Amino acid sequence: MLAGKRVLLILGGGIAAYKGLDLIRRLRERGAAVTPVLTRAGAEFVTPLSVAALAGAPVHQDLFDLTAEAEMGHIQLSRSADLLVVAPATADLMAKLAQGRADDLASTLLLATDTPVLIAPAMNVRMWDHPATQRNLAVIRGDGVSVVGPNEGDMACGEYGPGRMAEPLEIAAAIEARLAAMAGGRPLQGRHVLVTSGPTHEPIDPVRYIANRSSGAQGTAIAAALRDLGANVTFITGPATMPPPAGVTVIAVETAAQMMTAVTAALPADAAVMAAAVADWHVANAGAQKMKKDGSGRAPALDFAENPDILATVSRAADRPRLVVGFAAETENVIDHASAKRLRKGCDWILANDVSPATGIMGGSENAVTLITADGAEDWPRMGKAEVARRLAARIAEALT
Known part of the structure; x- marks a missing residue:
């Protein structure tokens, strides 16, 4: 279902970034081409080398890359994919997306695109339950962004509750469903x-x-x-x-x-x-x-x-x-x-x-x-x-x- 599709994957900063590596593998084994974007915080959890090796493509990190930006690379990146995916979507990335902020490559890509966006939130349960995050989530959903997860469970911080990033297979299925809907893939229409x-x-x-x-x-x-x-x-x-x-x-x-x-x-x-x-x-x-x-x-x-x-x-x-x-x-x-x-x-x-x-x-x-x-x-x-x-x-x- 993903054969020939192009996914721009933004990996935010959080322990769940390690799941992003498995997500890349899952997408590629389904035939998708993955263009990875790694935030500065994300690079604290997974290395650019591991991301690039799994994606089979260069990792984009810097908004002020002189070579790329000579040709307005962030604009091209944001519009060359079939779907933009943020996994993990941290509370900070969600806030930027909701407020239209663009102070790094990831947030600039999200603001400069007219391509559909899907996010997989991941954060501490208190951060997820905070009224500010829930307000941002409502704005994001209202803007047409698809959301998968988060799940409930044990967290790296030792707490329990909603905030765990959805599993890679869940996210891959959500990506398939989003792309199918975009392509008019609604086989149960009228049922x-x-x-x-x-x-x-x-x-x-x-x-x-x-x-x-x-x-x-x-x-x-x-x-x-x-x-x-x-x-x-x-x-x-x-x-x-x-x-x-x-x-x-x-x-x-x-x-x-x-x-x-x-x-x-x-x-x-x-x-x-x-x-x-x-x-x-x-x-x-x-x-x-x-x-x-x-x-x-x-x-x-x-x-x-x-x-x-x-x-x-x-x-x-x-x-x-x-x-x-x-x-x-x-x-x-x-x-x-x-x-x-x-x-x-x-x-x-x-x-x-x-x-x-x-x-x-x-x-x-x-x-x-x-x-x-x-x-x-x-x-x-x-x-x-x-x-x-x-x-x-x-x-x-x-x-x-």
Whole structure:
């Protein structure tokens, strides 16, 4: 997909710059030509020699290169690529991009270009959460810049949270998607795809509920990836911590019963991706008022009833989508249980993942899935949830076209 494409890659200053070296390799193995630009801070983390060796091209560093600037080299550089990519995009580079500052080669290239730009932010979690960075991010997005990441996880500074640069495979997939969209590559144009996401909350009484640890991150990423391929996405979400993506029809629900109603009302669809972590049971004798302690030391007796099986219902519906995709979150015998679930539910594909606490997948930023179809099981490497979403969206597009 990247064969013959030209990517101008700006490597900012941060420990994540080492991922930029792998990104160069990933882009070149996909056929892209990479023109590297290394900021002064970036050169503190990776050397110009290593960048040039991997890119197979000279590294550009100095705005005041007399040879290049005799021919206005920064203008030529900024307009000769198909896409400008900033990875890592530091808080400083994001601020310059948002404010239109141009005091070095990287920021001058970004200001002088009429070529689309994609950034992969990377910084300390406090810097990422700072109101100034979030204001800059909003301006950058409003200017049409694409953003991939950041992911959540452990950081070099010892803190944990959002701010880790997206993995090279995620960034490469985002580059492919951006270039495909620019080229009119929207294979799902005119298709209606239904996506469910997030947990469900099953009330115990008006102030308590039963839930699970799903953040909605995977379903949200899937909806965004399908949208980027041109699909008309109906996004039915439980009370997730991840905000829904822009550009999709959002239907917010709370319980499994409400999700069932919303899903059946959203049919027909060309495809359905049932990524929600729907509770298996609800409390049949939920209290109309808050349950109080009665001094006996005994907990109230809760009667459980089975929730509607949304995946099986959609798979057997009279107006069944052409492609139905389910998820199987397991903690043991993952492939066996997921394969049996696919047959039992009647769906076409199922994505199985191990959500044991040690994996950090439930509620985390990465996923490791196995795609199970009638043809067998296909293991995907552990990667960011956005990359999983793009891979799945591409496979759905292939199946529907």
